[in-house]
Amino acid sequence: MDNRTRFVLYARKSSEREDRQIQSIDDQINYWQKRAKEEGIEIVKIYTEEKSAKTPGRRIEFYTMCDDLEKWHIDGVLCWKLDRLSRNPVDTGTIQYMLQRGKLKCIITSDRVYYPEDSWLIFSVETGMANQYILDLSKNSKRGLQSKLERWHFPGMAVQWYLNDRINRTIISDPERFDMVKKMWEMLLSGCYSPQKILETATYKWGYLSLKRKKTGGKPLALCTLYDIFRNPFYAGYMRYNGQLKKWDHPPMITWEEFQKAQKLFWHTKWESDLKTERPSTLEFSYTWIIVCGECGCMVTAEKKTKILQITKKEKSYTYYHCTHKKNSPIFQCLQKWGVPEWAIESQIKEILESIEIHPEFFDWAKGVLQRRHGEETQGRESIFESINKAIENEEKKKN
Template structure:
């Protein structure tokens, strides 16, 4: 009995002695009882750990502390992951080995290396309560495994969590202000560069123009997505931006689709479910971006709809002028016990001044009429290829004439600038007064500006002509095929591009074909003069390998 009392008193004295001891001395005594420690080092790349020691520095300090205090180290864990939420792989693995009894203590540089969230912090306190963790040691913080020590450690974990929460609030506030000012708060996408000095985004001079070129080739129908990707990587030499450990790679297949659907390129920043108007240089107009989404089979401006009707908001009623809408009807067939869904187009009848009498029309009936219009402008593949080849030939010859014109305009600009320099010399020599100098200077500068605008406009018109011709011939060849087999967005794009003034009356669709497409119709081809393939012209075509395979499509 007395021996049991003596043991109890001894244990109580040892417990009180351990409580009063400093951390180094306590660690030394516990080490004598063969407690095994693991060193845990953690640093994330996020804002919360920007000022924290590196993994190497943490490991070095922990090792020095262990050597100084005689702690027995079993293993070193190095983790590059944020602790603001549970789910760290190595931390969880270490806690599992603690629960299995492989170690009894943890050595870390600071308590916030172990936890910055309530779940992991609570788990550590719980393991201390259950005796699974015998000891926690920190070179920068003194911990005692007592009720008071655990209470103070819990406060330390709480402070770490509060710091992360407030940091998140401040970062979100800063991001919101930046977005409202028109700037994306994170890394700029391909084709752009982040300016460190003023925290803005500028066009990447190397990548911006070739990505823009790829976008416009897809929009115009000159290239498929994969063809544009091949040109970007293999012909135009695209390589991603270089960083310390990554970069310099060609654009991947998944990445180009991400670029093609990113509204940042048309000046709209999508962030946290909201849209912001950006101040960065636009690569595409909003209209071009919407057209690109249609080409990709997506809607340009997504709206929540139960059904997709490709022809609505384009056609007007020929009787009352209201818009044509669409709806679906489900019909049940008792004999076969099947149901079928039909789409009907009808007038909205929203004109209060006219009592509209127009009937419904089945979707198939109206699409059949559109197909008839498309069949009128559809051209054979041989003619399309020849026409584009011939246009390239014509453009090449016209370019030589235009080059001479550009040269003349540039010479006029240079002569006018020389006049301005001579005028300045006269003023310096005081051979003319200020009034005359300013008047003449304004006239000369006005003339220089006019010539520069003429040069720019000439270049623009030449480029637009070539692009229009390419787009027109490709549309005339592919439109009917794409309308027949394409999805609803593609059908809508083709129909809207076909012409204007779309009217539906008495179940008959009327429209005005665009001038460039009307030129392909049989009616127009009968009106124009024959091409006149005399021997000289035929020789010119043969010489340049431009004789068409299908002569029936030539005018006349």
């Protein structure tokens, strides 16, 4: 080779299956640096990338290299194999057109050299084989996933709070976090806690950390992740696949009815998902969601009035409930225009409760349900306690 030849080096390795046997980027660079020294090649710039080449428009370094080749006087490109440059017809055409116009004098791979005067049929066949490999791999992967589904083998990594059973090829619950997260669902379904409040409780009171994996996990949940989890039907025993819901055999965390209730809460409740925006303070009243107007059937709302007593000069607050008049129209007008004080409503509720007699069988059944829920609550608190202790131990290890 002429000592004045100037080349750029493009080294790429994808993390996807087609590149498992390809040498690492460092190995590719070391190979070409050693060979360039032996053959008198000057490597002007090295471009490295860890992205798949099957889809055009995704590789920033590749397109930067193409722009540099148009502007600079470069003799050629060094790469491990031709499929390192491209695995799709769009990028292949870009490289092939540069070679055809003489912008590149040659492309050197580890086993051969491509010149502008060579047969374009050979170049097209080799790049076409790389593209066809991707297409076949995609078909085989989809066929494999469908086959797994038909055999009830879970086709991927388990979602948060579940684990992959590699022996039976199915999904099992995470014994360390399952009960704790079930408590999060219960808080959501109660309608009294927003996802942000649930996240704060889990992070700062329970010390929750996600499952530690090789490269990810071991950290508190993000709010956007918690929103995605609460919208995922997987926790109700269903899995989304190809736009359809499929009933799965993993242990569900909640029932399908509870999942639908959670989605209604998301639809009707104005929870603020943006942490940077503070919502205005709102008042909570005891009976606004359980009382309707006896005349028109609309929900009842409440107002809090504050009055300064003339004798003591102290403030005293009163709460009044009244109809929202949502159904008022030119045809119908609700006549309930005056508010009812809270003490009057509580007096009526007390009279109703005192008139109710509990049947002994129902009492025994309710007592059993409460005992069972108490046991589940105790188990959940034990799980939270273990998580907190583990977090403390990890912090002590870091300090030591």
